[in-house]
Amino acid sequence: MSKIDRRRFLEQSRRSAIGFAAGTTILRNARSARAAPANERLVLAMIGVGSWGNALALGFLDRDDCQIGYVCDVNRQSHEPRAAAYAARQGGKRPKCVQDFRQMLDDDSVDAAVVATPQHWHALATMLCCRAGKDVYCEKPQSHNGWEGRQAVKAARKHDRIVQIGTQNRSAPYNLAAKRYLQDGKLGRVHLCRVFEQCHEANFTWGPDSDPPDTLDWDLWLGPAPARPYNRAIPAQWRHLWDYSGGNMAYQGIHQIDLARWLCGVDYPRSAYCTGGRFNTQGGAETPDTQVAVFEFPEMLMTYEQTLYTPYMLRSDPGVRNGDIFPYWPQNATRIELYGDQGVMYVGRMGGGWQVFVRTQDRQPVVKDQMHGRYSASEHREDFVRSVKSRQRPSADIEEGHRSMLLVHYANISFRLGGRKLRIDPETEHVIDDPEAMRLFQREYREPWVVEEVA
Numbered sequence: 001m002s003k004i005d006r007r008r009f010l011e012q013s014r015r016s017a018i019g020f021a022a023g024t025t026i027l028r029n030a031r032s033a034r035a036a037p038a039n040e041r042l043v044l045a046m047i048g049v050g051s052w053g054n055a056l057a058l059g060f061l062d063r064d065d066c067q068i069g070y071v072c073d074v075n076r077q078s079h080e081p082r083a084a085a086y087a088a089r090q091g092g093k094r095p096k097c098v099q100d101f102r103q104m105l106d107d108d109s110v111d112a113a114v115v116a117t118p119q120h121w122h123a124l125a126t127m128l129c130c131r132a133g134k135d136v137y138c139e140k141p142q143s144h145n146g147w148e149g150r151q152a153v154k155a156a157r158k159h160d161r162i163v164q165i166g167t168q169n170r171s172a173p174y175n176l177a178a179k180r181y182l183q184d185g186k187l188g189r190v191h192l193c194r195v196f197e198q199c200h201e202a203n204f205t206w207g208p209d210s211d212p213p214d215t216l217d218w219d220l221w222l223g224p225a226p227a228r229p230y231n232r233a234i235p236a237q238w239r240h241l242w243d244y245s246g247g248n249m250a251y252q253g254i255h256q257i258d259l260a261r262w263l264c265g266v267d268y269p270r271s272a273y274c275t276g277g278r279f280n281t282q283g284g285a286e287t288p289d290t291q292v293a294v295f296e297f298p299e300m301l302m303t304y305e306q307t308l309y310t311p312y313m314l315r316s317d318p319g320v321r322n323g324d325i326f327p328y329w330p331q332n333a334t335r336i337e338l339y340g341d342q343g344v345m346y347v348g349r350m351g352g353g354w355q356v357f358v359r360t361q362d363r364q365p366v367v368k369d370q371m372h373g374r375y376s377a378s379e380h381r382e383d384f385v386r387s388v389k390s391r392q393r394p395s396a397d398i399e400e401g402h403r404s405m406l407l408v409h410y411a412n413i414s415f416r417l418g419g420r421k422l423r424i425d426p427e428t429e430h431v432i433d434d435p436e437a438m439r440l441f442q443r444e445y446r447e448p449w450v451v452e453e454v455a
Helices: 006-020 051-061 076-089 119-131 146-158 173-183 218-222 233-240 248-264 377-390 398-416 435-439
Strands: 042-047 066-072 096-098 112-115 135-138 163-165 190-198 271-277 290-297 300-307 335-340 343-348 353-361 364-371
Touching: 042 051, 042 377, 051 066, 051 076, 051 112, 051 377, 066 076, 076 096, 112 119, 119 135, 119 146, 119 233, 135 377, 135 398, 146 398, 163 377, 163 398, 173 248, 173 343, 173 353, 173 364, 190 248, 233 248, 248 290, 248 300, 248 335, 248 343, 248 398, 271 398, 290 398, 300 398
Parallel strands: 042 066, 042 112, 066 096, 112 135, 135 163, 190 300
Antiparallel strands: 190 335, 271 290, 290 300, 335 343, 343 353, 353 364
16 A cells, blocks of 8 residues: 655645646736735625625735625624624724625725625626635535526636635645546556545525514525515425525536546536435425436546435545544445546545555455645635735636536436436537527626626
């Protein structure tokens, strides 16, 4: 067994991270008027400061080259606590607080925005920030539907903006090593990749509609989604409702899907098929709890398997994420399996590391190669800040985020059409000869929150 030395690989990987992006090269943009000099702090506007948005803010404040200039959140109840906490971390400098993030778009002091809203806002918020000359760190998933995802990419290119998607596995040194291992042919030819998302999450029940809290701008929270009365279940359960999300595949599975697509070096599938159901029907959730998708690429298949009924499956805990421990792969809930003709590689997201197994000897497993992982959030923030200053595209550029998210969109369209097999045109990204499927490729937007086509 050989072992990839993590420390030795770390610095080399950081220097060459962008070059590992499948099918891309380092792309240098002309220096923007908004490109921050390398010795200055980046001023960030936080759009959404819920639990994860707050974690992102604190992560950027761990750096000495970032400060929070704005707290933007539709619920002003969170404004003062977040502003006070951030001020304490940045020498007493207090961020401005606004409910409507558009109020900060004309402020030239803001270099970049961090979008941590529910999914249905990601593309439009990204586009508005790009148009205002802001670079963007946008949380996954990149879009609510395939059409608006492409418009967001076009906006980033038109306005010459850096846009990083929060799929931090692309910045992890152990995943860069796995990518190199595959590129060097050490696993042989890979014809099958299996992607898993397994957890335990119960359905939810609706309460009665009511007036929204006085602190919440409900119309702004809904944004591009259809108008409807406030219900307290929606802000908590939006990821299981089609108006706001694509289900657990979009919310969590996208991490593994993006990592798998990048490792395999594939872009558009020839076809997509998905079946499943909401088998726990006692509740209000709409998106599937059990889901199997098959994507046909040239010379390989990728599958995605999801279930929300598996309390015995284990997500990588801090001991795995931050230590030299591998998951127990048969019960790892977020694993990727790559089957080559010379071995099988198991990869764990978010610091899970990877191992390559070959044929057993005396009924005992044989590990040929391996590398422990580390949680890569800090590397991903570093990659974004470096990209803003250098104007080189980041490791999880918006184009890559969009192409990965298309797999989710195709799968969900197939599922919603009863498991119909979709044929994909890679030139247009559209479903071929299927008007019914294409009606689900875009949504009807609510004025004034309309995603407009970018010329």
